[in-house]
Amino acid sequence: MAELPGLAQADRPLVVLADDDTAITSQLAPLLERSGFDVLTVHDGAAALTAATALPAPDLMVLDVLMPHLDGREVLRRIRQAGVWLPVLLLTQVGESSERAMALEEGADDYLNKPFDPYELTARLRALNRRARRGLPPLASARVLRAGPLRLDRAARRAWVAGREVVLTPKAAALLDYLVTHPDELLSRERLMEVVWGWDSASTTRAVDNRVAEIRRGLGDGPGMPQWIETVTGEGYRFVPRVEAER
Template sequence: MTSAAPRLLLVDDEQSITDSLAPYLERSGFEVRVAADGQQAWDSVAAWHPDILVSDVMMPVLDGRQLVRRLRAAGDSTPTILLTRVGESGERSAALEEGADDYLNKPFDPQELVARARAVLRRVAAGAAPLVTAQTLVAGDLRLDRPGRRLWRADRELSLTPKAFQLLEYLMARPGEVHPRERLLSALWGFDFATHTRAVDHRVAELRAALGDDSLAPRYVETVAGVGYRFRAEVSRA
């Protein structure tokens, strides 16, 4: 990214949303173009090369998930935030696995979208963007095979429950970023409302036991007091 305003492509078939959101994003420092469906977005990505894509999921012609799959299959790692409606947790989880960088529930606070977009762009500037599309993630002697759903430490394969594996995959693909418990619950468990469950904490404990990670001096998963968790080790794609 250069010092120029980052290019943001906003994709939504609801004109009322794009008419109000595009000017707000421009006032927040983005150069914005609008597309009404995934096919228009595909054409615009090829012609305009945006720095970030913000797309609705449910659209005619080509929906948001199909757009992400097509981009990743073509080797295009343009960072993408998907806009999903409450109750579409299955769509959201699948989209994250397919290469979306983040999601936001509709309706949402435009300030939250700006904050998420800037966080994603910071990861891009740090060279982390390709991680969400990598087949294999590596952190030291830790190797995570995403398609095979397998995990090794050195030459030993580790056993995790499916949800713990999904949590580790999510954190490793977004290293260094603090992930609030509420966002993890929404993204990975499908809880769209505040809940008192300790599901995230239990899976983190499972990860630490499997990885031999010390909660007081973590090598991998760090607790950020009062907020959530982050993956602290450097991650690369194999």
């Protein structure tokens, strides 16, 4: 493993920022540093792979898809194959559903489409870091997740509560998957629209509310005293229970 001595302070998570676009890194790195992160910037896939397996180990990685030497997806695959489970936020190029699904299936913990809001990226890194520091296992790479009596088979898109199968439409199942893999994170309706429906959808954010209502009916949840999905007025939704990967 490579060694990168003295890069991070004890109370500041170290982020590897991997993007060959210097216009992005020159603006994003100072913002992340002002937000409480230490930042190591690299500009190609080979350097990103080296940084991901370095000592001291980084806490988080922002990984662009299109980079010289190794593309971001290949870097991500090699990181996961090596058993390195640092949280990775993937920067993708298009908003199609296949692109989003591929990003998550290949082991990304989250993703953003370019162009993106730097402050949203910062907020997502904070959420990933909170989960990692609480000792939670990597949820996005797990096939089966549990949250109390809820069991979610992500590959099959099937869910059960206390052994009873929850029958959901495909959109509601995809929405539940994203909520469960991002527990205790406030997710805006716009973000959920992007993830489940895509930028090119003619649907409105009301579609999110309808699918959340469908999930709540299936789980036996209520908006007044939610056991599963909390409504944050004017903001979005939060999945409440602790989530664990099934061993």
